[in-house]
Amino acid sequence: MVEERRILYEHLDVPDINTFDVFRQYDGYKRFEKAIAEYQPEDIAKMVMDSGLKGRGGAGFSTGLKWSFVPRDIKPCYLCCNADESEPGTFSNRYVLEKNPHLLIEGILICCYAMGIETTYVYIRGEFTLGKKMLDAAIKEAYEKGYLGKDVRGTGLNIDIYTHPGAGAYICGEETGLIESLEGKRGQPRNKPPFPAVEGVFSKPTVVQNVETLCNLPFIVGNGVEWYTKMGPTYADTRNDPPTPDPNTGTKLYCISGDVNEPGVYELDLGLTCSELIEVAGGLRGEEVKAVIPGGSSAPILTHYELDTRLDFTSLTLAKSMLGSGGIIVMNETRNIVDCLLNIMKFYAHESCGQCTPCRWGTPWVRDIVQRIADGDGRQDTITRPKFGVTESGRWGDTGETEEIYEDLDLLESVANNIANVDTMTWNTICVFGIAVSWPAVSYMRKFRPEFEAAIREGKLVTLPVAEATVPPEENYAYQQRFIPKEFADL
């Protein structure tokens, strides 16, 4: 049985931890004081780099590497804390904000010290009224105690934090969308490059970090890199020659919801498997696992065949999915995947910012197609065609059999892939919202194709038994590889 390892959440349940005095009793701000007393800013940046900390917001990009892109000679430089946590299935930042806001402030202070930043904006989700209230109170207290403001604790540092509530748009959680919104414009992502590290808020270099990432900093500084790297696996990245280490260090706040007995946020080392995680969350509610969404609603779904997948950045990427924000949704045998996809697509069609063409008009179209299938109006052709599948060679090809044509499934896949192609991982959109739409759409449809076919055939939603509903992974793998020449197939 895997134990929780509480670091960020260690003192979350201590009464009044949101006040300065109680927080102080539990080492509060001492890590920041240590940072100032013992390290130069460059040392901290190096520690973060060495710790292998990856951004917890979704993309899993190395925090140290991101910091290294920020030009040191252009001032002012800004820190944006992304507290616009709105990925469906994710609710970990919210607890930090509501219960332990001083931890976030300490993380911000360390980041500001390391990067020479004087101004921080916390872009906080508009719906988090309590979180904003608690954070504002904590900031006020920190100002009073001299940890914020001019000449912080006599060190000569000037650090200010401003909170900025969002107005309820999902896309403002995308870093450049967040910046636009923060600047008072319509929340629409920017074209990249330039990346925010070079040109962000008010056209100045900007570090954009998730709440959880920043909350990791006090512990890296307080307990040292060695302590930190012991948690979580480190893989070898064989794409490079010689292979480079690919750390997935630290703990992650997994938000587990869906069909488990004890849903909630669990802080665990990175690298646990799906099944272990379900165990931790009190086990499955129901007979068997049908599917698991591993990282928020935009992540491709995992089937019951893939429950041994380790839930860390690298393993999930190799499994053609992503850890994303760590919002894990477990579905048992009673769930209908078409219905689930419809739910998710309704969300994305509603949240597309409408800036670029493929997403603006593609996303509602995908929703409409899924809606049609769910309503029982999906189209099936009267003719059949040669069935393609895994051939004897193990590759995708003509099997010699015939199959029925489900027009709407072909259309769904084609439209979703035209927004962002999940096979080649290329998108025609400005931001990755495109892939966040087509990833679930295509993966649900491919991995649970029998259920989609049944819905079209029967003219109503049909929930099949798990074994029947799921396409075996070999077949999916072969399908994904179908366009890749044989000699590159396994690269």
Added chain:
Amino acid sequence: MALVKLNDLEIEVEDGTNIVEAAREHGIEVPHYCYHPGLSRPANCRMCLVEPYVFFPPAGAIVPDRQLATGCTTTVRTAPPDRKLDGKYDFIVRTDSERVKKAREDVLEFLLVHHPLDCPVCDQAGECDLQDYSYRHGHDKSRYLEVKNVPPKKDLGPDVLLYSTRCVVCTRCIRFAQEVSGTGELGLINRGSHDEIDIPRSHDGKPLQLLDNKLAGNVVDICPVGALISKDFLFKSRPWFLEKANSVCTGCSVGCNITVEYKADGVYRIKPRFHEDINQHWICDDGRLGYHYINSDDRLQLPLKRVDDELTPTHWADALSVITEQLSEAEADDIVVIGSAQATNEDNYVLQQFAHDVLQTTQLGLFGHPPGEEHKFPQFTIEADKNPNAAGARTILGSANGNVVLEGDALWEKVSDAKIVYLVSGGPERPLADAEKAALENVDFLIVQDVLPSEVTQLADVVLPGTTFVEKDGTITNSTGWVQRIRKTIDPPGEARIDWEITQQLAKQLDGEMNYRFAGEIALAIAENVPGYADATHQNIGDAGIKLADS
């Protein structure tokens, strides 16, 4: 300069040029909607996707980049020597690969999902980028089965209608209002597939601000589809029935480059034409909509002479003989010849030659429209001087020895003492100030050459019907010293004649030696005789204009 391999071409491109422009220079079309050279580049239409090539070290080869890039935001830079591709190229890009073609097709399919496909009743049909690109790059069928969005048609301002259903949300109009006119009336409302362009409105839908700035008409030009439509041109003609001629706007002294679009029965619309130093891509609404006087039914079509205190139509021979009679009897000192800041350099040159050589008078005047309001925008200025050719007329009227060109009060003082005044006006109707009216009333014999009946013609003894800027060839000089061509497009109404021809005819009847056959010949004479105009022949000026050396 960077060496770029564009498809199979090897081209030299200036640093900082984007792929759309670089390709356009070499005749390769990269379709685009949101990109406009005069505006910022949001890259939101995703139509101009191109395939850049990069060096891929593991394979040791130059391969297509994983992601397609937008041609409008991808700029060419000279690469350092060790980063050159293939040993010499700074940039390698394809605009015709299968991947690019597929991407265009896909984007076009999305663009047409909610488009009403109402080309048969759309004003833009024939000059619509959506139509053109669909034919060139798109699917031939729609796979969309659902009900289309039908956002409402909106009245945005005095001249602009928005057919929201046709809009592709490229945001060119919004960026224009923000960046060029700086007035920012337009914005996006709603989100996602319900995006709509709109002006600020109150909750009950009443407009709080109209799109009524002086540059508003440009949003119609830059709209790549039929969403923004000019009320002035609405349902008037199919664009392919219109003939086009390059000309220059005569609304003020800026001299914006325009295209006059016309049929035999008149001018249908005015569109801006790019000139880097004068008007960029834009013109103002005064110029755009100020052509209506040309098509007016009131235009002077026959010469008029005063009979029993009433202006009555007559024929040319009669009108001219009345004038020559008067002129031949008068003393040179009693005659004042007034040129027009609304007329071309050629008109004014013939006029001053007529005054100087034939009438032997050196007393010339310059008549023009009174100054109006100046409007300054972040990237555009409408000048206060409402005469297109004040600078040119002043120089040219005063070019002969001893000529004195009077303006303003000095002129009217002189006029009130004169016996005969030959006044060339032109352009749209001009009101007279009291002092001007009093001075002209004092004149014994007033000859007015104009295009429309006005307060000036009412005082005249003989009225000669002249021509507007679309009915004659010539050159005009703007306030910054650019000499530019205007061109004859339509025939003058009735028996109206080109202004310099009327003057020349008068000169001939007074035994003057003048025998110009066409405006270009006069321009040659100007080039020879007027200082600063040495290069200003029609041949040299062409469509781009030339800048006078000393200005």
